[in-house]
Amino acid sequence: MSTVYNLKKEAEKPPRLTGGHRLCAGCGAGIVVAGVLRALNPEDRAVVVNATSCLEVSTFMYPYTAYMDSYIHSAFENSAATCSGVEAAYNALKRRGKVDGTVKFITFAGDGGTYDIGFQSLSGAMERGHDMVYICYDNEAYMNTGIQRSSSTPRHTRTTTSPVGVVQPGKKQNKKDLTDILVAHNIPYVAQTAPVGKFRDLHTKSHKAIYTEGPCFLNVLAPCPRGWDYPMAKLAEITQLAVDTCVWPLFEVEEGVWRLSYEPKKKLPVVDFLRTQGRFRHMFQKGNDWMIEEAQAFVDRKWERLLVRTEA
């Protein structure tokens, strides 16, 4: 990897996720996947594994695949096990002289496929120590089926299964802290990132995850214009706000050592982030200030804890 990151140079690489896929304009997932795959060394091959998701149905609709690399989708909840199966085959065939060259194994799954239904499969694969990368593109709900709440959905968010009604103000529960749970697996590398700015953070962490031996996990924020209810041109702005409000802090944990990747010069109030999206609209109704206060308090609590953990 070149020591100096240059977006222009990176963008000149032949894309490994090609255009023409069917993801929505303004969707974060495609940008995340393209960004992660750019971090592969051009001479290395990869097998991309995908959980059932928007990404899957949009990038591999028979008979067209958007991937230049080999790709496998099997089911919703088993992408980590699937990746470990490909990696096991690689080890076996390599040992028997039936494959050569470096092949990397990268799994993409949404938050539903990771935080919820694929959680067991992920935990198992991480514990077994396969040489693979698991990337959760977190858009904070089941978007493929039409915006249902997941355990990644933040408290008070409006989804179709956590609607805003007279007696229920959106989702009742807080977001699960999956990145923490992955850290607890004692794997070589865990990081949280987002496609912000010139994608340096996403690129660097992807490269590190791909080229660190053993199981590595990235949790990547990937806004969804349909589910979050924002105009598609606002994708980059909203992602940046998630980072600058510390709703989605950027950090990494390498061999158990926590490191903060980015500290906003001025930590913006959470309300700046909430205001940009229709899924939080009810929080701005009269008498609902407490929801915004709660959201701020939740973010602050987690941010403070992160600062303590990442203190050198």
Add this chain to the structure above:
Amino acid sequence: MSSRLSGNEAVAYAMKQINPDVFGAFPITPSTDIPEYFAGFAANGEVNTEFVTVESEHSSMSVCIAAQAAGARAISATSSCGLALMYELLYVAASCRLPITLACVNRALSGPININADHSDSMGARDSGWIQIYAENNQEAYDNFIQAMPIGETTSVRLPVMSCMDGFITSHAVENIELLETETVRKFIGEYNPEHYLLKKENPLAVGPYDVSPYYMEHKVQEAEAMKAAKARILEVAAAFEKISGRRYGLFEEYRMEDAELAIVLIGSTAGTAKAAVDRLREHGVKAGLVKIRVFRPFPGEELARALSRTRAVAVMDKSEGFSANGGPVFAETRSALYDLKERPYLINIVYGLGGRDVKVEDIEKVFARLADIATTGATGPLYVHMGHRSKEETV
């Protein structure tokens, strides 16, 4: 080479001789011995398989699917609820046309939880697109497992194979067995060299698409054609296997059926008991016979109809309850197969042996007695009964 092995040990030994690329392993009674034995082989360097000890059967089948798609030969073993947890992926494996080999040690499904043999697990998976081959005893369990790969991997078929044996009765009982030399086995199954696979350098491959209605049906028809083609391949492989083993296999075994007027159709270890009953009745001049189905998928409908065409009364014995309120799955298939015969035998269904309920030679004799009665009177009586239970007055 003669030996004395349990069914599980025999299958594990076949796996060792095959030395597959990947084994997705998860324990469940009564199949647990298989991954245990295999773990020992791996620990001692007798195989160099990637032995992936996953956290569930869902993941063991997922590992097998991915490994086989990647270009490897993948195997697993399971029973009962383990197979049920795999159901979703059994369909994925078959539709991706991945010739995985699975040792299914038949056990009753929960609930209530029960660890003993019946066929409810694999019968539940009968429409998943897997070839299903059932063993009567340890020898057949060993022989069937060795034949599975040449059947599943051939290009006209390319389907996964479930090699089944009865839990405990076959899996745990130790019997005399003839084993092949490892070299002979390896030569018989050959190298696995698929045309397309994920790790192929020259040509990347995408597996498992979102398949919309303009394509899905074509893919399902191809899968159906492959299952039809499997029948001929199973017989080819059986013929080749006979040459190396001297043991003969078909789609089903006909036991004293040449002139049989009364016949039983069943699957698995009960065939041994039924053969003893047939022998006893033959001594008394009763023209009794047995058809033991070996291959349930693809179902040998035409062949079975021919085999039963000269009988007068037939009892189909199901070791699983299908809850169709119209008889068990073997009965449904057999009855359908007989429909095109000009003259059909009388046909009844006996559901037996659920959750390991024992069946004795005398029980089988009772079934033949009923068949004799039906053949004489022409009155079938109740079409579908449960044998050997205490819960209500119902006799065979």
